[in-house]
Each structure stands twice: as C-alpha cells, then as structure tokens.
Amino acid sequence: MENFDFGIVGLGVMGRNLLLNMADHDFSVAGLDLDAEKAASLEKEADDKHTIKGTTSAETFVKLIKKPRAIMLLVPAGKPVDSVIDSLLPYLEDGDIVVDGGNSYFEDTNRRVKSLAKKNIHYFGMGISGGEKGARFGPSMMPGGDKDAYERLRPIFEAVAAKVGGEPCVTYLGRGSAGNYVKMVHNGIEYAIMQLIAETYDVLKRGFGFETAQIQQLFEEWNQSELQSYLLEITAVILKKEDPNTGKPLVDLISDTAKAKGTGKWTSQNAMEIQAPVPSIDLAVAMRDISKYKEERVEAASKLRWNDSTETVNNEEIKALFKDAFHFGMLTIFAQGMAQLSIASKEFDYGLNLEEVAKIWRGGCIIRAAVLEDFRKAYKNNPELPNLLLDEELSSQILPRQKAMRSVVKIGIGKGIPMSVYTATLSYFDAYRSESLPTNIIQAQRDYFGAHKYERIDKEGVFHTEWEN
Numbered sequence: 390m391e392n393f394d395f396g397i398v399g400l401g402v403m404g405r406n407l408l409l410n411m412a413d414h415d416f417s418v419a420g421l422d423l424d425a426e427k428a429a430s431l432e433k434e435a436d437d438k439h440t441i442k443g444t445t446s447a448e449t450f451v452k453l454i455k456k457p458r459a460i461m462l463l464v465p466a467g468k469p470v471d472s473v474i475d476s477l478l479p480y481l482e483d484g485d486i487v488v489d490g491g492n493s494y495f496e497d498t499n500r501r502v503k504s505l506a507k508k509n510i511h512y513f514g515m516g517i518s519g520g521e522k523g524a525r526f527g528p529s530m531m532p533g534g535d536k537d538a539y540e541r542l543r544p545i546f547e548a549v550a551a552k553v554g555g556e557p558c559v560t561y562l563g564r565g566s567a568g569n570y571v572k573m574v575h576n577g578i579e580y581a582i583m584q585l586i587a588e589t590y591d592v593l594k595r596g597f598g599f600e601t602a603q604i605q606q607l608f609e610e611w612n613q614s615e616l617q618s619y620l621l622e623i624t625a626v627i628l629k630k631e632d633p634n635t636g637k638p639l640v641d642l643i644s645d646t647a648k649a650k651g652t653g654k655w656t657s658q659n660a661m662e663i664q665a666p667v668p669s670i671d672l673a674v675a676m677r678d679i680s681k682y683k684e685e686r687v688e689a690a691s692k693l694r695w696n697d698s699t700e701t702v703n704n705e706e707i708k709a710l711f712k713d714a715f716h717f718g719m720l721t722i723f724a725q726g727m728a729q730l731s732i733a734s735k736e737f738d739y740g741l742n743l744e745e746v747a748k749i750w751r752g753g754c755i756i757r758a759a760v761l762e763d764f765r766k767a768y769k770n771n772p773e774l775p776n777l778l779l780d781e782e783l784s785s786q787i788l789p790r791q792k793a794m795r796s797v798v799k800i801g802i803g804k805g806i807p808m809s810v811y812t813a814t815l816s817y818f819d820a821y822r823s824e825s826l827p828t829n830i831i832q833a834q835r836d837y838f839g840a841h842k843y844e845r846i847d848k849e850g851v852f853h854t855e856w857e858n
C-alpha cells in the first residue's frame with residue numbers, strides 16, 4: 390500500500406495533533422514513532438472515514454507514502470532531527486520532500502538543505518506555532534526554503550492552518566532557512582511579551598498589593614480592548630485557576646524558576662551576531678536565567694534590602710497607567726523583532742516579505758494579537774519600512790502612551806521591583822529616537838586604549854589621536 394498523502398515523524402504532542410488535524414481535512418497520513426505505544430494509540434484515534442496508520446519502522450513508514458513523498462519531522466531540535474533523517478534516507482528517493490516542522494536552529498537547516506540536495510531530496514524548514522491546540526485545530530506555519538517543494542504541499546498546509554478572515558496563516562516566507570529564522574524571532578518576541586505580562590503582574594501584586602483576582606480581571610478587560618492577544622488571554626485564564634486542594638490561585642503555588650528550550654536565547658545570540666538590537670528579548674532571556682538562582686536570590690533578599698520610597702498612587706490611576714504602558718511595550722517589542730527580521734533578511738538573503746509575516750502571525754500562533762493587523766498595514770504601505778516605530782499610524786499609538794510608560798518604569802525602579810523588559814523597551818525606544826548618542830565617547834575610548842581610530846562629524850576619513858600629552 391503506497392497511497393498515504395503525507396507522513397509525520399514524531400508522534401509527540403505536536404506531531405500527533407497535526408496528523409489528526411490533517412486527517413480531519415481528509416488527507417491520509419502515516420505516522421512514525423519509535424515508541425510503539427504512541428504509534429499504536431494513533432490508529433485508535435482514526436474514525437471510519439479517515440486513513441491513519443502508525444508504525445515504528447522507518448522502512449514501512451516510507452513505503453506507505455505515495456511518491457514523490459511528503460514527510461514532516463516533528464522531533465526535538467538538534468541531534469534527533471539528524472538521526473531521523475539518517476534513518477529515513479535509505480528508503481527515500483529522488484524528488485521526495487522532507488519538511489522540518491520543529492524549532493530547528495536555522496544554521497542546522499542550511500546544512501541539512503545542502504546535504505539532502507546532493508541526494509535530490511527537497512528539504513525545508515517550517516516553524517509551526519500554536520502549541521497542542523494550534524497543531525490540532527489550526528497553527529500558524531512559517532515555511533521557507535525550497536519554493537517548488539512548498540508549492541506541492543501548499544494545499545495540505547493551507548487546509549490545516551489557522552484562518553483569519555478566511556486567509557490561511559501559512560505562506561511561503563523566503564529562501565534558505567527563512568522559515569526557521571522567522572519562527573525563532575517569533576519565539577524571541579514571545580519571551581519578551583510573556584515577561585512583560587509577568588512584570589505587570591509583579592508590580593501590581595508586590596508593589597501595590599493587588600489580589601490575583603484583581604489582576605486577572607484587569608488582563609481580561611485589556612484582552613477585550615485593542616490589546617487583545619493570545620498571551621493576555623491565557624494569562625487571564627491562568628490567574629483564574631484555583632488549586633483544588635488549597636483553594637488558592639494555582640499560580641501562587643507554582644515555583645518561580647522558569648525553564649527554556651533555547652529559541653529565545655538563539656534570537657538574542659543571532660541578533661547580536663547581525664547587529665540587530667533587541668534588548669527587550671535579551672532581558673527576557675536574562676530574567677529566565679536569573680530565575681534559576683533561587684538560593685542566591687533568597688540569600689540576597691535578606692541582605693540587599695531596599696525600602697520603597699515611592700508615593701502611593703490610587704488603584705484606578707495605576708490600572709490606566711499600566712494599560713497604556715503595556716500597549717507601548719507590546720508595540721515596541723514587536724518593532725524590535727520585526728526590525729531583526731528585516732536586517733536578517735538582507736544579511737541572509739531570505740527575501741522576507743514582512744507584510745506576509747505579520748499576516749500569518751495574526752492567527753494560530755502564540756504571539757497572535759490584534760496589533761498584528763496594524764503591522765500588516767504598515768508593511769503594506771511601505772514594504773521597506775526598517776522599523777515599525779517609523780510608521781505614522783503606529784507612532785501615533787505609541788507617542789501618547791510614552792508618559793505612562795515612563796511613569797510605570799519610574800514606579801518599578803522606585804519600588805525596587807525588577808521591570809527588566811519594561812525598562813529595556815523604553816531604553817530601546819529612547820535610543821532609537823536619539824539623533825545623537827554618547828557613542829562618540831566609546832569611539833574616543835577605543836582609540837585611546839587600542840588605537841582603533843575614530844570617525845568625525847566634520848570631515849571624512851578615520852583618525853587617531855595621541856590622547857596623553
């Protein structure tokens with residue numbers, strides 16, 4: 390039997406759910422997993438009209454799929470991807486397509502594209518966002534690389550992707566590892582917005598004594614406004630959840646040490662590599678890292694004391710300030726991530742169309758938010774826009790909220806409550822809007838201690854000065 394439309398390797402949460410999503414859309418799909426239980430339990434899911442088959446044998450799996458084959462890998466990034474490719478290779482043939490649907494590092498994708506091309510196998514990376522539910526009922530998908538191969542699979546992907554206004558949240562994004570790169574930056578933005586929400590919660594709770602229920606209500610209200618976004622929505626749901634044993638909000642019982650799989654770190658690392666400043670993402674990564682040092686933090690808490698010196702502000706005023714500051718923060722975080730994409734597109738010759746990126750992020754993915762529609766319009770008006778902050782419509786949303794952002798950051802600083810992403814976001818904004826920066830001093834210092842030379846504003850060329858008399 391060689392007639393399955395599609396194959397998925399890795400029947401974990403994402404693989405299994407995406408497979409069932411495809412089956413719902415009348416595609417026949419074979420699944421491969423080394424775990425026999427996962428393979429067997431998959432078949433039980435099939436109802437009469439769907440064709441689903443699970444197997445633990447790479448050979449059986451490949452032979453089940455009609456030629457030229459379309460196979461998607463949904464396995465953890467790194468070595469597992471290489472070993473799955475190795476296990477499939479003996480059975481793959483000319484023209485087969487392998488899609489990596491995981492959070493693979495973009496450089497790994499570049500390497501795999503090259504090595505599989507030598508064997509006439511089309512390989513491309515496609516970031517998929519939306520978690521378990523997204524995979525099952527409509528994710529946002531970010532394919533890049535081999536365009537012809539993508540075109541062949543387009544009908545399947547468009548059928549299973551999330552839809553916004555009837556438009557599927559999947560489109561071809563660009564050359565090479567563009568798909569993985571866009572997903573990586575998606576996750577970087579995800580880290581920063583999650584941290585922005587967490588910091589809001591922290592200041593309201595620790596700084597102003599808000600009850601969890603009050604913060605919950607606030608987030609729910611914000612989510613009904615122009616701030617509507619998946620991350621706010623789920624945080625409101627999270628804050629409502631009670632621990633069945635104690636009746637306390639469950640979040641109050643969850644430890645404050647966060648884990649990370651690494652995509653946020655990669656975003657920051659590569660941003661530094663290509664000199665795309667994304668301080669909000671850098672700080673979001675740093676805050677997860679600092680959360681790990683629990684013991685030291687406990688010790689420091691008793692030694693490094695600070696007595697709150699800020700004046701009290703009434704609750705209604707505080708809520709209004711935070712709403713505006715959060716709005717400012719969200720837009721300015723996106724501005725950094727999108728600017729990184731614009732720089733990376735040139736650096737890696739991806740040929741990204743940022744309007745399309747904004748379009749497919751409007752639904753299905755973790756960072757979906759109402760503001761994405763505005764970003765889409767901004768890039769439609771000017772596809773070469775280097776930074777969303779320069780778009781007139783967006784700057785008209787940001788500027789009136791500047792004062793609130795400054796007040797909120799001042800409050801956090803006064804109270805000694807870390808607001809790393811708020812602060813970094815405001816600093817980014819202030820640096821970006823500074824016609825002149827103190828980097829002249831940096832140039833002079835480098836020249837002083839290392840004879841690195843400097844440039845001047847009044848004449849062309851490079852100069853060195855003997856700074857000591």
Ligand code: 6PG
Nearest residue numbers: 518519520576649650651652755
């Ligand atoms: C998504 C998520 C998804 C996953 C991250 C979590 O878009 O669906 O981003 O990719 O949940 O891997 O990342 P961390 O473990 O690094 O927080």
